[in-house]
Amino acid sequence: MIEEIKIGKDEILDVCLKLKESCDFLAFVTAVDYPERGLLELVYNLRSLTDNKNVILKVELPRENPEISSVAVVWPAAEWHEREIFDLFGVKFSGHPDLRRILLPEDWQGHPLLKDYVKPGVIKRPETIK
Amino acid sequence: MTELKTEEYYLSMGPQHPSTHGVLRLLLKLDGEVILQATPDMGYIHRGLEKIAENRLYLQIIPFTDRLDYLSSMSNNLAYVLAVEKLANIAVPPRVEYLRVIMAELNRIASHLIWLGTLALDLGAITPFLYCFREREQVLDLFEMSAGARLTYNYMRFGGVARDVSTEFIKGTADFIKKFGSKITEYEALLTNNPIFLARTKQVGIITPKQAIGYGLSGPLLRASGIKYDLRRALPYSIYEKFSFDIPTGELGDCWDRYIVRIREMRESIKIIDQALAGLPAGDFKAKVPLNLKLPAGETYVPIESPRGEFGFYIVSNGTNKPYRLKIRAPSFCNLSIISNLLKGWKVADVVAILGTFDIVLGEVDR
Numbered sequence: 001m002i003e004e005i006k007i008g009k010d011e012i013l014d015v016c017l018k019l020k021e022s023c024d025f026l027a028f029v030t031a032v033d034y035p036e037r038g039l040l041e042l043v044y045n046l047r048s049l050t051d052n053k054n055v056i057l058k059v060e061l062p063r064e065n066p067e068i069s070s071v072a073v074v075w076p077a078a079e080w081h082e083r084e085i086f087d088l089f090g091v092k093f094s095g096h097p098d099l100r101r102i103l104l105p106e107d108w109q110g111h112p113l114l115k116d117y118v119k120p121g122v123i124k125r126p127e128t129i130k
Numbered sequence: 131m132t133e134l135k136t137e138e139y140y141l142s143m144g145p146q147h148p149s150t151h152g153v154l155r156l157l158l159k160l161d162g163e164v165i166l167q168a169t170p171d172m173g174y175i176h177r178g179l180e181k182i183a184e185n186r187l188y189l190q191i192i193p194f195t196d197r198l199d200y201l202s203s204m205s206n207n208l209a210y211v212l213a214v215e216k217l218a219n220i221a222v223p224p225r226v227e228y229l230r231v232i233m234a235e236l237n238r239i240a241s242h243l244i245w246l247g248t249l250a251l252d253l254g255a256i257t258p259f260l261y262c263f264r265e266r267e268q269v270l271d272l273f274e275m276s277a278g279a280r281l282t283y284n285y286m287r288f289g290g291v292a293r294d295v296s297t298e299f300i301k302g303t304a305d306f307i308k309k310f311g312s313k314i315t316e317y318e319a320l321l322t323n324n325p326i327f328l329a330r331t332k333q334v335g336i337i338t339p340k341q342a343i344g345y346g347l348s349g350p351l352l353r354a355s356g357i358k359y360d361l362r363r364a365l366p367y368s369i370y371e372k373f374s375f376d377i378p379t380g381e382l383g384d385c386w387d388r389y390i391v392r393i394r395e396m397r398e399s400i401k402i403i404d405q406a407l408a409g410l411p412a413g414d415f416k417a418k419v420p421l422n423l424k425l426p427a428g429e430t431y432v433p434i435e436s437p438r439g440e441f442g443f444y445i446v447s448n449g450t451n452k453p454y455r456l457k458i459r460a461p462s463f464c465n466l467s468i469i470s471n472l473l474k475g476w477k478v479a480d481v482v483a484i485l486g487t488f489d490i491v492l493g494e495v496d497r
Binding site: 024025026027028030032033043045049052075076077079080088101102103104105112113 | 172173176178180181341343344345346357359364365431433440442444446454455457459463464466467468471496497
């Protein structure tokens, strides 16, 4: 039932507009950081509410200046998910209606969910169990 | 004489406003009492749980999940352990599945009771609040009996639950659900056909089915708009496919529909608990799972129907004893995304009714 599709970042809007016909519900959008591979992976979890068809869409972005088209025009639900990814991962969504930080204060520096993020003044928690 | 002028102005509602149910701040642009623009501002209790989870063992994350949607900790626990169990391929004893369903449904009742009490309170009715808390107290006593806590239960474990339930718990639960149906009738007598309540909720804050799906709404909000979609039926998890229950839906998608859907859901929960208690088998309450659990590399997402909607953990594992990435799909966050679009054109007093029927918990919005 679960179908996984990997696409390039330039085809995102075309693919999503096509997928919208079969998958009307966007469950979530998130990102995963892979610093050793030098990329950020965006994960779109789509579902059809009528027949439970589930599509996981994956897009790889470079870690340096990641940018991709927003899919908020396809699913309005994406608007806040994309704001969250912008806030916590620093991905820019072009064509987004209101791209601002959503959880952190506006003047926050950096993007905490990146693996190499260090908050100034915070000491790393020691490893207790290996 | 100078001429009188009118102008638009801004009103900051929250984060300490009682009807925003937590620390949501709404920046309202108003023309008199009519809302021209509503900008929600969140993050006041953002604790970075997704980042914290990357540095904790899988087992250590369970108590953190309690603090997401703190009114339904059992559902959060369940969503998390189901995701880990699926990735680690852990088999669960039959007694555990039944106990989990009983706990999740009791928690749905407790959570809906808080929602009902505070909604009525926001709209000016004080009595339902007292009634709801009277019954919720009994549910909390049951939880205290089994989990030892009244709010953050930390009850589910991988392959089991923290401890087995006593015979008093089973008797107490059976007693509670036997009486609870008539209590719901009591709440309904106060609200369902009350002219003041109807005036505040009927035809207010209408969400069309198309909007509901587009904005990724889930749970009672989606069903109030007339879409019969419940994850307990659509993608059954645990042992929900064994139980018979109805999925209540609304017609119009207004505040009153959202109210009646949740009321009916409580009645369905009674049915489910009744069946689960009747079928509760004897046996182990826990499978043997190592404390320092290592998950195979891979990823998984198991959505469950929490009292607020689709709740799920997206776990990416790289084969170690800590998650590489843990994404929390929080229903309140997704449900709230429609708010600025929805509030336009309504009056300030309607904001209270609309937010009240949204039933948001800021713990999971901010995470």
